[in-house]
Amino acid sequence: MTISLRRSTGAPVDRRRRPRATAQPLLRQRKFWGVIFVAPAITSVTLLMIIPTFQALYYSFTDWNGRSANWVGFANYTQGVFASPDFLRILLNTLLIIVSVPFGVAFSLIIAHLLATHTWGRRLFRGIYFMPIALSWVVIGLTFGYLLSSRGPINDLLSAIGLSALRQDWLGTEATALGSLILVFNWAFFGINVVLLYTGMTTADPSVREAAMLDGASGWKMLVHIVLPQTRRYIELCLILTMSAAITGVFGLIYTMTSGGPGAATTTFEYVLYTRSFNLGHFSQGAAFGILLFLFSLVFAVLRLRSGVRADDK
Amino acid sequence: MTSDLALAAPERLTLWGRLRILLSTGIARIVLVGVAVVTCAPVIFMIVKSLTKQDGTNALDFSAWQKVLQGDLPGAALVSLTVCVLSIAILLTFSSLAAFGFAKLPFKGSQGLLSLIIVMMLVPLQTYLITLYFNYSNFDLIGNIPAVCLLYGTTQLPFSIFIMTNFFRAIPDELLEAAVVDGASYPRAFWNIFVPMARPAMVTVGVLAFIGIWNDLLLALLFLPTPGQRTLSVVMASSQNAQVFDVSLVMAGSLMAAIPCIIIYIIFERQIAQGLTAGTGK
């Protein structure tokens, strides 16, 4: 939408007529209000997110069990985390889930592109794709627990189309459990990304695309060279959203589908944080895992911030 | 013919051209339908499971739905609704104020603060959940609905501020300057001009926050433990018989819980698209 710089009377504003003399107090007033406006948000984020995070940092260096806390230095990290028998596997799992995010978003990109270039039934499709978002992770985990079981519909389907060699207990086999988890996660999140990217594509400036089409570009070339750059910001948004959910939301999925098993095949940092804290009462170890998870996210956030989330680059 | 390839260059429609277009349209449609089926199938499975007996006969059985509708679930749904609405009110207020401040009223360090908030978007809830729980408990705020709604609102704040700051940035500065020159104070300009314009962004943020809070289990479990204050997801999780797992009950309950979210999405679909457009700085 365009906003016209006119007064209500319709006459254009004459900038030269703004008196210079009020510039300084205006600036001060602007700064004052700036602080006031952001104050509630900053306060609550600090109180309810930042401070508890620092507390967790502190507790991760103690033997905190909910009641008392004595300083133990890096013991939680060396013994509780790194010396954990399955630490490498847990690390691998967490990394794999994070790394799968761009692939999921890429797939959503392709589907969004298809939707944007073919108008038949697009509203219906968008609605259908979005549906899984309305479901809670718990119920998704439960449902797929049934679907992926050895005698479940998915295996039956594989047999029906002649791929019965691929039949297996998807969630009960070490090799396939994590992969199944990642696929289910992407199934659930796919809808949001499609809606986001579709919006980006359909609101992009059409003239660039039309020009490209007249030049003979189509399909793949169109997608890579024209559409991608135009929807760059949307792609970033999708990556951030999905990454954030991959780190935090997938917990509910693990909890209901595999409980971290078989063995440690689907245990991630955030899952082990929960079990250490609540099942074993080792809150301090849970805090240590939490801090590590935060560091992970920070690394990825920095990588993202570099590519322009912070300021607009007009 | 709905592919815009055809619309683009009509004079190039040789026979081969036509075939290519038909093929690509056909493949596209197959892919889209295929993906739609994959998306729908599990949901249909859930519906079926909630309506059949689980003793091997697979007979049609409405008892799960009856139980769901009669039990405390409707009451819990009301609690969930209250919590969602209050949390979203807090969220939208805080984030629109802050976003406007960050976008239009910069001061020294405001960029840094903004980055800090956005970084918090990637901090997993579990990292600070436990310490937060104990903090709340020390101030006797466990089970205190306004305090918990403040918490819910805050967890959604980083994402919301991110969207809305970009949104406000896209509005030319001159609009604000003109209003100020006309004698309006910043708050008045904010309230009268920017807030109405921000509606699509607020709807987007509101809907996504609604779904997130409605379905949340962990926070609700820890922070709203007393009966009468329990949200829908907690009641559903607790209504499981300790030893015997009643899958049709779980499915029915989950489907019922999903219905409000779907309704909200349908109502606000158009505005979500608008909000997203503007909210990503286009």
Place this chain on the structure above:
Amino acid sequence: MMYRYLGSAAVLVTAAILLAGCSAGADTGSGSSTEIGGTITLWSYGEETQSNKDLVAGFEKKYPGTTVKVVEQPGDNYFALLQASVTSGKAPDAFLMFPGGYQQQFADYSLDLSKYINRTDLESVNAQFFAKDSNLDNPVYGVPTVSNMYYTLYNQDVLDAAGVATFPTDWAELNDACKKITAAGYLCLGYGNTTGSGGFSAYQDFSYMSGQAVGLAGWDGLLAGTESYTQPAILDQVEQWASLETKGYTNEDVMTWRDVRTDFLAGKTAMMVTGSWDAQWAVDGLGDAVHGAPAPFSDDPIDVLIRLQDAGISVSVDSKNPATAAAYAAYNISDEGQKIIAAAGGVPARTGVGSSNRVNQEILANAEAAGWTQMPMYDNFIAPSVNEALNSGLNQVLAGQLSAKDALGKVDAATKALTDAERINYNLSGK
């Protein structure tokens, strides 16, 4: 102008939240700490059972002026929530508790009930596993209300159809029976993800395997870490158990199959390892055909019954109404309370009160007639981290993903990693 009111609005909102916060901490329990009256909160593990409802009604009738508020907590998160509420000082007045290791975590927060309930009552329900060092002379942290058992439920109809006359009592007979049952087209032993939380409860099987093999003294050694889980006696049993799956006598998807119960009710499975809490469900579905027996995981005919005084009620030290809460616990174990539990099909803890459920009655009668040794449930006494290693390891063993030696080795490692505070001596053998 609008912004003049913003400031005061903000102040009002903050004040409102703080005030609301203050009032939430107000006392909900009335009555003095020695009188019986007022309201108490009781946490239930999962959905409130019928027997619990009847108990509450009976209690409120016996002591007019009392109200018991039951709070259902999801079973999966029960201990997590209890831990959180207890360490933050918000524990319920009374809560359901399991003996041994579970109880240990909460010992510091549980009231010594021997001050409120007399000794004869405590003895009649065998409350020693809820007492410090399993000795009723010490503080008693809870009272058991039921007597739960682990056993194998089996469908006699399926056994008959396969030509198996009596339920097996050792490995040889079990292999033989399973061979016939599988040949007849049924599943012999069903394992799966029955509770929706990943894998099956392998500690039930382990209780039998190791119980028969090493006895209570052996268990004491395992718990103390002086004996190894990989000792030949135990290793051998676990390997034989694992071979059931390779021979096809169990299903393949032991960790993820969710329809174990469905198939058992439908008469497709011969046996499943579970416990007395499932007896009513089984009888409702299969009628006279279903029976229970100790799991035959032994070289010699099995003569152990895993039975534990269970589902206890503990009272929180922070309770504002301890007398009433303790009275509720006492009511549960009184003759009247125990009869209510029996009527609902459970196995009452009190000696002399029989169960109304046929399957449980049978197995108790058999136990008495045959003189089986009663051993408690192993998982109640091992540290949570060891339990986790044991359960997850055995799950993988049966699924054929891990060798028995490796899995048991992991349990050894977990036991070694315990701190001294976690390594508790329960003195199970009573020496």
